[in-house]
Amino acid sequence: xLSTEYIHSVISLKIDELSFNREPAELYEPxxxxxxxGGKRLRPALCLLACDLYGADIAEALNxxxxxxxxxxxxxxxxxxxxxxxxRRSKETVHxxxxxxxxxxxxxxxxxxxxxxxxxxxxxxxxxxxxxxxQTAIEVCEGQQYDMxxxxxxxxxxxxxxxxxRLKTAVLIAGSLKIGALIGEAPREESEKLYKFGxxxxxxxxxxxxxxxxxxxxxxxxxxxxxxxxxxxxTFLYLKAFELADRKKQDELIHxxxxxxxxxxxxxxGVKQIYQQLDLKNITATEIKRFHQAAMVYLDDLNVAGxxxxxxxKVADNLMNRKY
Amino acid sequence: xLSTEYIHSVISLKIDELSFNREPAELYEPxxxxxxxGGKRLRPALCLLACDLYGADIAEALNxxxxxxxxxxxxxxxxxxxxxxxxRRSKETVHxxxxxxxxxxxxxxxxxxxxxxxxxxxxxxxxxxxxxxxQTAIEVCEGQQYDMxxxxxxxxxxxxxxxxxRLKTAVLIAGSLKIGALIGEAPREESEKLYKFGxxxxxxxxxxxxxxxxxxxxxxxxxxxxxxxxxxxxTFLYLKAFELADRKKQDELIHxxxxxxxxxxxxxxGVKQIYQQLDLKNITATEIKRFHQAAMVYLDDLNVAGxxxxxxxKVADNLMNRKY
Numbered sequence: 001x002l003s004t005e006y007i008h009s010v011i012s013l014k015i016d017e018l019s020f021n022r023e024p025a026e027l028y029e030p031x032x033x034x035x036x037x038g039g040k041r042l043r044p045a046l047c048l049l050a051c052d053l054y055g056a057d058i059a060e061a062l063n064x065x066x067x068x069x070x071x072x073x074x075x076x077x078x079x080x081x082x083x084x085x086x087x088r089r090s091k092e093t094v095h096x097x098x099x100x101x102x103x104x105x106x107x108x109x110x111x112x113x114x115x116x117x118x119x120x121x122x123x124x125x126x127x128x129x130x131x132x133x134x135q136t137a138i139e140v141c142e143g144q145q146y147d148m149x150x151x152x153x154x155x156x157x158x159x160x161x162x163x164x165x166r167l168k169t170a171v172l173i174a175g176s177l178k179i180g181a182l183i184g185e186a187p188r189e190e191s192e193k194l195y196k197f198g199x200x201x202x203x204x205x206x207x208x209x210x211x212x213x214x215x216x217x218x219x220x221x222x223x224x225x226x227x228x229x230x231x232x233x234x235t236f237l238y239l240k241a242f243e244l245a246d247r248k249k250q251d252e253l254i255h256x257x258x259x260x261x262x263x264x265x266x267x268x269x270g271v272k273q274i275y276q277q278l279d280l281k282n283i284t285a286t287e288i289k290r291f292h293q294a295a296m297v298y299l300d301d302l303n304v305a306g307x308x309x310x311x312x313x314k315v316a317d318n319l320m321n322r323k324y
Numbered sequence: 325x326l327s328t329e330y331i332h333s334v335i336s337l338k339i340d341e342l343s344f345n346r347e348p349a350e351l352y353e354p355x356x357x358x359x360x361x362g363g364k365r366l367r368p369a370l371c372l373l374a375c376d377l378y379g380a381d382i383a384e385a386l387n388x389x390x391x392x393x394x395x396x397x398x399x400x401x402x403x404x405x406x407x408x409x410x411x412r413r414s415k416e417t418v419h420x421x422x423x424x425x426x427x428x429x430x431x432x433x434x435x436x437x438x439x440x441x442x443x444x445x446x447x448x449x450x451x452x453x454x455x456x457x458x459q460t461a462i463e464v465c466e467g468q469q470y471d472m473x474x475x476x477x478x479x480x481x482x483x484x485x486x487x488x489x490r491l492k493t494a495v496l497i498a499g500s501l502k503i504g505a506l507i508g509e510a511p512r513e514e515s516e517k518l519y520k521f522g523x524x525x526x527x528x529x530x531x532x533x534x535x536x537x538x539x540x541x542x543x544x545x546x547x548x549x550x551x552x553x554x555x556x557x558x559t560f561l562y563l564k565a566f567e568l569a570d571r572k573k574q575d576e577l578i579h580x581x582x583x584x585x586x587x588x589x590x591x592x593x594g595v596k597q598i599y600q601q602l603d604l605k606n607i608t609a610t611e612i613k614r615f616h617q618a619a620m621v622y623l624d625d626l627n628v629a630g631x632x633x634x635x636x637x638k639v640a641d642n643l644m645n646r647k648y
Contacts, residue, residue, distance in 0.1 A: 027469040137436040145351040
């Protein structure tokens with residue numbers, strides 16, 4: 001079993017090597033910029049780890065793993081336009097640094113490049129890999145649409161929310177693992193178990209994000225708490241709070257989230273206080289644990305030596321235990 | 325050899341049958357709307373005609389042909405955002421009818437759907453078909469970027485312009501033919517000749533568009549002449565006029581195209597007069613003929629019975645002879 005550290009170094013080397021020096025420069029410069037912003041590179045790492053689990057050469061999965069990372073960055077690029085976000089990983093977003101048209105078109109090109117790299121698989125698994133990737137790509141778009149719908153939709157249930165984050169976040173993590181397993185020529189049931197493992201980890205990961213937005217170490221997290229509150233995002237904490245709140249607290253939440261409420265500090269503190277009163281830190285942590293444990297059942301159930309699962313377990317644990 | 329009319333009816337039926345009734349509706353409604361705006365459906369028709377040329381069953385090429393049409397409509401959708409166009413085929417554009425975020429995301433989804441349909445090819449040609457499609461997709465994005473660059477670039481040569489329209493318009497027409505030939509299991513040289521045929525037809529087609537924008541029957545064309553002049557587009561006519569003009573006429577052109585010049589009628593009439601004085605109608609027609617003839621050489625050179633080429637010749641002739 002290769003270590004996660006080694007796998008990350010392979011991915012970094014490959015991304016550094018990528019030639020974005022094609023013409024026209026106006027199109028490829030923002031792509032290079034986006035790919036070099038860094039990030040956890042979680043998805044390609046999971047893809048390679050899954051491939052390695054079945055004793056295959058990770059070199060065979062490296063191009064598709066990069067394709068997944070390009071696709072992930074494409075979604076961030078277009079999401080930043082849609083969210084009108086000005087910063088990404090402490091740097092200016094592409095549509096701010098250049099302009100919106102450049103951001104749309106560079107994103108489109110990244111999507112085509114993602115497929116270009118995804119095609120560079122051993123021919124015998126290519127069809128399955130592409131089908132898995134393509135379904136994932138469509139589902140991620142669907143998830144983003146649900147997320148946008150929720151901005152103006154009042155009756156969002158926790159179930160709706162979990163479905164949305166499953167599509168927007170979890171399926172790409174799940175798909176990365178499945179694609180790695182397919183390239184490793186794992187049996188079908190194995191690749192499906194890895195998919196389910198990834199799906200549950202992905203949901204737990206997003207819930208953790210929701211939690212950290214409110215209850216994290218601001219210095220280590222690198223940004224102030226409450227970003228989701230300020231932008232009126234209907235996160236798990238918000239939806240659960242609304243579900244648990246009595247009439248009086250519900251009115252307070254509605255009041256804080258109304259467009260007329262412009263005092264940001266008062267808003268963040270007020271909402272945070274309600275979350276604390278309703279014990280949402282623990283409730284959310286319990287929910288995260290639930291999805292994490294569900295993931296572990298799928299991991300335990302894999303038909304490979306116990307020791308070789310340890311790296312995947314470590315990645316999952318790190319994602320759950322991160323404090324920022 | 326199947327007739328173009330028959331092929332068009334097959335394509336229309338298939339597009340009508342497509343189920344865009346997936347969820348979330350907010351994502352798929354605009355896609356359905358876009359696909360049902362009509363249009364010439366030239367690219368899927370060329371794909372099927374090329375497949376038929378080699379005696380293959382066009383049913384095998386139908387899904388990829390639809391994938392090409394979905395991709396083409398995706399490019400129109402995103403181009404309309406970038407051009408801030410409010411009308412497309414006499415109807416509101418998606419970003420006007422819904423909003424910009426919906427247009428970005430529906431477009432992204434259409435691109436993934438295009439690949440979904442493109443994958444539905446006989447397995448033995450899938451790799452080649454996908455490679456051809458993917459290269460085309462990236463080139464179309466590059467072409468759009470060059471087109472955007474030209475808006476603010478003063479020293480655009482005719483050669484630059486031909487390269488831009490080759491990428492933005494011609495390669496998708498060429499790629500459609502090539503993909504049809506690949507599915508028809510044509511020999512490699514044959515699919516390359518069809519590609520070159522399409523490339524030349526595509527360039528001629530765009531030059532014809534440039535010409536019709538200025539010198540067409542306004543009633544039949546369905547819009548007033550001079551749209552490209554009003555939006556300061558650097559078309560073949562503009563670039564050639566600038567090349568042929570003496571210093572005085574160049575100054576006049578610069579004057580008409582300056583942002584201070586706000587009298588639209590005077591601008592269109594003034595520029596049109598210069599074009600007429602410089603005989604640009606004939607010069608452009610000659611250029612169109614040149615690319616059309618180059619295309620015909622590739623068509624003549626195909627190693628199939630002369631009669632079976634007649635439908636492709638007819639399509640090419642119709643494109644060249646259209647008056648609107």
